[in-house]
Amino acid sequence: MVMTSGASSPLYAKRRRRNVMTMGFAFAATAFGLSWLVLILGVLLWEGFSGLSLAVFTEMTPPPGSAGGLLNPIVGSLFMTTIAVLLGTPLGMLAGTYMAEYGRYDKLSSVVRFINDILLSAPSIVIGLFVYEIMVAQMGHFSGWAGAVSLAVIVVPVVVRTTEDMLTLVPDTLREAAASIGLPRSLMIVKVAYRAARAGMITGVLLAIARISGETAPLLFTALNNQFWSLNLNAPVSSLPVVIFQFALSPYKDWQKLAWTGALIITLAVLTLSILARYLASQRKSS
Amino acid sequence: MVDVAFQSEAIPVATQADRSRVLQRLRLSDSAFHQVTRAAAIAVLVILGGIIISLIHGSWPALRTFGFNFLLVESWNPVTEKFGALAPIYGTLVTSLIAMLIAVPVGLFIALFLTELCPMWLRRPIGIAIELLAGIPSIIYGLWGLFVFAPFLQQYVQPFLIAVFGHIPVLSTLFEGPPYGIGMLTAGLILAIMVLPFITSISRDVFEAVPPVLKEAAYGLGCTTWEVARYVVLPFTRVGVIGGVMLGLGRALGETMAVTFVIGNAHRISGSILAPGTTISATIANEFTEAVGDLYTSSLIALGLILFVITFIVLAFARLMLMRLNARVGV
Numbered sequence: 001m002v003m004t005s006g007a008s009s010p011l012y013a014k015r016r017r018r019n020v021m022t023m024g025f026a027f028a029a030t031a032f033g034l035s036w037l038v039l040i041l042g043v044l045l046w047e048g049f050s051g052l053s054l055a056v057f058t059e060m061t062p063p064p065g066s067a068g069g070l071l072n073p074i075v076g077s078l079f080m081t082t083i084a085v086l087l088g089t090p091l092g093m094l095a096g097t098y099m100a101e102y103g104r105y106d107k108l109s110s111v112v113r114f115i116n117d118i119l120l121s122a123p124s125i126v127i128g129l130f131v132y133e134i135m136v137a138q139m140g141h142f143s144g145w146a147g148a149v150s151l152a153v154i155v156v157p158v159v160v161r162t163t164e165d166m167l168t169l170v171p172d173t174l175r176e177a178a179a180s181i182g183l184p185r186s187l188m189i190v191k192v193a194y195r196a197a198r199a200g201m202i203t204g205v206l207l208a209i210a211r212i213s214g215e216t217a218p219l220l221f222t223a224l225n226n227q228f229w230s231l232n233l234n235a236p237v238s239s240l241p242v243v244i245f246q247f248a249l250s251p252y253k254d255w256q257k258l259a260w261t262g263a264l265i266i267t268l269a270v271l272t273l274s275i276l277a278r279y280l281a282s283q284r285k286s287s
Numbered sequence: 288m289v290d291v292a293f294q295s296e297a298i299p300v301a302t303q304a305d306r307s308r309v310l311q312r313l314r315l316s317d318s319a320f321h322q323v324t325r326a327a328a329i330a331v332l333v334i335l336g337g338i339i340i341s342l343i344h345g346s347w348p349a350l351r352t353f354g355f356n357f358l359l360v361e362s363w364n365p366v367t368e369k370f371g372a373l374a375p376i377y378g379t380l381v382t383s384l385i386a387m388l389i390a391v392p393v394g395l396f397i398a399l400f401l402t403e404l405c406p407m408w409l410r411r412p413i414g415i416a417i418e419l420l421a422g423i424p425s426i427i428y429g430l431w432g433l434f435v436f437a438p439f440l441q442q443y444v445q446p447f448l449i450a451v452f453g454h455i456p457v458l459s460t461l462f463e464g465p466p467y468g469i470g471m472l473t474a475g476l477i478l479a480i481m482v483l484p485f486i487t488s489i490s491r492d493v494f495e496a497v498p499p500v501l502k503e504a505a506y507g508l509g510c511t512t513w514e515v516a517r518y519v520v521l522p523f524t525r526v527g528v529i530g531g532v533m534l535g536l537g538r539a540l541g542e543t544m545a546v547t548f549v550i551g552n553a554h555r556i557s558g559s560i561l562a563p564g565t566t567i568s569a570t571i572a573n574e575f576t577e578a579v580g581d582l583y584t585s586s587l588i589a590l591g592l593i594l595f596v597i598t599f600i601v602l603a604f605a606r607l608m609l610m611r612l613n614a615r616v617g618v
Contacts, residue, residue: 123541214424
């Protein structure tokens with residue numbers, strides 16, 4: 001690069017022009033990115049709120065052409081999400097504990113870390129196929145359990161990652177202090193390390209819930225769908241995302257309206273969870 | 288290992304027997320906890336192994352019947368039970384390519400804006416807003432794409448593209464046919480919006496990791512902001528940026544719901560990006576529950592296996608890149 005002095009030289013003017021142009025691009029790109037958020041949320045709020053009423057939360061999904069609500073998919077989603085979190089969180093936390101506390105530098109941990117990061121972004125539809133193969137095909141029918149397990153498989157990597165990260169941030173002096181009063185390692189982890197990393201680990205679980213509450217692909221052929229009120233986990237269970245998928249692609253205006261309302265409910269839930277998680281994480285940093 | 292046992296109900300003067308019993312118990316629970324956490328870590332590997340084995344097992348009938356030709360045949364005919372994966376693979380690659388062509392430059396420029404231009408007080412809010420885009424579930428993108436974006440493209444953008452490029456050789460095939468609204472281009476654009484936050488947030492993070500001394504030295508030489516970004520920041524962060532881009536690509540390749548809504552589910556390969564097509568994930572989502580016959584189901588699972596292998600390679604590459612960066616920066 002040839003540097004010339006003097007603000008009036010043509011080379012300098014060219015460089016200035018180029019700089020102004022690319023910085024203009026950067027501005028434009030940011031405006032472009034943010035405009036999608038505004039456009040998507042704007043339409044969603046507009047379409048969703050116009051269909052929101054008490055009936056949405058108290059009535060079952062209707063047959064085409066009549067009024068109804070989204071009670072059974074909402075309850076089905078809550079049910080499967082709860083079970084998925086109950087299944088996936090302990091496994092993820094324990095695995096994360098091993099990687100941060102026992103084997104921080106060993107071979108197993110680095111392999112698990114690598115594989116876990118891949119699972120974290122693996123296509124969720126493939127996880128649906130996996131659970132279809134191991135559960136639905138073996139049992140011979142679609143079931144809520146299969147849906148919950150496929151969601152749990154998505155929960156695990158998220159929790160492993162945040163647990164490991166948060167435990168790694170716990171200062172070693174705390175561990176040494178615990179060891180110096182004669183605390184065995186397992187008690188040190190449970191009573192000292194977990195406590196120090198609690199906010200971060202809860203953040204991880206919240207993020208995992210946010211992630212699975214909008215997941216559709218793995219439920220399509222595990223939990224399937226159910227038009228009626230059912231809490232029987234051995235039978236197909238309805239879920240909000242799958243109902244949105246089905247209703248949106250239907251030709252009926254009422255169903256499409258309900259799909260928008262369902263979409264609004266999911267999005268609000270997910271955004272609330274991620275903002276809560278962010279708040280918890282920032283609390284940790286400031287304290 | 289442990290000389291003084293910690294116990295809330297500790298007895299002031301413990302006899303030797305009590306003491307050794309407590310120690311024994313603690314030693315046992317300690318090693319049990321160690322083994323349980325180790326088993327959980329191994330379980331993560333078992334999940335991955337399980338996914339691979341079950342997909343291979345499920346796709347075996349199709350792979351045995353069609354062999355290697357499965358990858359090369361375009362026909363997808365449930366009636367005659369002739370299945371080939373070429374059209375979905377082509378759709379997956381083309382939609383992801385469109386997405387990356389848009390999302391990579393835009394994402395890098397947003398990251399540049401956030402790290403170099405944006406006033407401090409605006410950085411956090413804009414960063415959070417971009418990350419909220421990543422938090423919106425993919426089915427919402429699909430719904431929005433189907434009811435809002437596709438009609439908009441059909442009415443305004445696609446006729447324009449056809450009018451402008453219709454008479455230029457090469458490009459005219461790319462923009463051939465009537466404006467359907469749904470199709471490869473729409474799916475690619477929606478994917479671009481979806482992977483944008485991933486590329487932006489990783490690029491921003493690696494841009495921020497550039498030592499200020501390097502940038503200040505370049506500014507001291509009289510470089511413009513763009514020159515600093517182009518000749519100092521980008522070369523320094525290249526590995527991380529490539530990792531972020533690959534991570535975004537992994538997302539785009541595997542994305543299901545958003546694409547399923549707007550791709551049109553047509554099993555054919557068309558030179559035009561305005562035409563409806565299909566992707567691997569959209570095919571599985573659309574057809575799996577309706578598939579009758581073992582060969583049909585098995586072919587769909589084989590598609591899943593192909594998708595998993597492709598995304599695994601892309602994601603593994605992304606992780607290796609990011610690991611190399613971390614090793615160098617010493618994060």
